[in-house]
Amino acid sequence: MNDDTDLERLHAGLVDRALGADLLDIAYRTLDSSLGTLLLAATPEGVLRVAFDTEGHDAVLADLAARVSPRVLHAPARLDAAARGLTDYLEGRVRSLDVPLDLRLLDGYRKEVVASLSQIAYGQVATYARVAELTGRPRAVRAVGSACAHNPVPLLLPCHRVVRSDGSEGGYRGGAAAKHALLDLEARTLHHTRT
Template identity: 40%
Template sequence: MTHTAVPETVHYTIQTSPIGQLLIAAINQEIVRVAFHNQDFDTVITGLQTQFGGPVHRDDNALQFATDQFEEYFAGTRYSFQLPTRQISPDRFNSQVQQRLTTIPYGQTRSYGEFATELARPGAARAVGSACARNPMPLIQPCHRVVRADGTIGDFSGTPAAKKYLLAFERGENPDAPTS
C-alpha cells in the first residue's frame, strides 16, 4: 500500500447504476477508487483511510462532476470518461496496464494476450489479468473490455453478470440488469 507523507481527505459518494451501487472516491477532485456493490463498502472506506492516512467523508456534492459522467455513460450518451484520476499503483506494470485500458474503444474488447502484446510484453497475459483485477478505477479504466482468448468474459471485480451486462450494453444490445 502507498502511504502519503501528508494525510489527505478522501470524499466519496454512492451512486445507483444498472449494475448495482458504485462507490466513487476522490481526493481534490481526482478519482482514486471505484468500487462495486459486491465489495464491502465499509472495508473499501477503511482501506482508503489506511492508504491515504486521512479521513474519509461522504460528500455527494463534491463528486457531482463524476456522478454526472457515470449517469451519461449508463444512459448510453458517454463513451469514455473525462475525469481526472490519480494513479496510485506502486508497481510500474500495473500502472502501465491500468493507464492503457483507456485506449480500448467503447464496445470493443481485447484478449489478455492481445493486450499484453500491445504492451510489448507477449506472454504476459496472466500478469495483465492480475493488473486488471487490481484496477482501482474500473469503468473509468475499462478493464471489463479485456476478455479471455476464447471470447469468454473472465473475471471481474464487479461480478461476472456485471461484466457481461457492460459488454452487451456497449455493443448496443439491451441487456437485462444483472441480478447478482
C-alpha cells in the same frame, strides 16, 4: 428542526470546514446505478476508486483510510462530475468519460496495464494477450489479468473490455453479470447508433 435536518446541517458544516482547512484527503459518495450502488472516492487529484456493492463499501473505505489517508469524508460535491459522467455512460448517452484520475493505488506494471486500458475503444474487446502486447510485454498475460483484477477505477478505465483468448468474458471485479451487462450495453449502443 428535526434530527435529520440538524445532522445534515452539521455534516455540511464539517465538510466546509474540512475543505477550508485542507483536511479532506478523500471525498466519497455513492451512486445508484444499473449495476447496483457504486462507491466513488476521490482525492483532489482525481477519482481514486470506483467500487461495486460486492466489494463491501465499508471495507473499501477502510482500505483507503489505511493505504492513503484516514481523512475520509462523505463529501459528494467533489464527485458530482464523475457521478454524472458514469450515469450518462451507464444509460448509453456517452461513450467515453473524461474525468481526472488518481492512480496512486497502483504501481509498476499494474499501473502501466490499467493506464493502457483506455486504448480499447468503446464497444470493442481485447484479449489479455493483446493488452500484454500493447504494453510491450507480450508474455505478461497473467500479469495483465492480475492488473485488471486490481483496477481501482473500473468503468473509468475499462477493464470490462478485456476478455479471454477464447472470447469468453472472464472474471471481473464487479462480477460476471456486471461485465456481461457492460459489454451488452456497449454493443447495443453501437448497434442502435448504426441503424
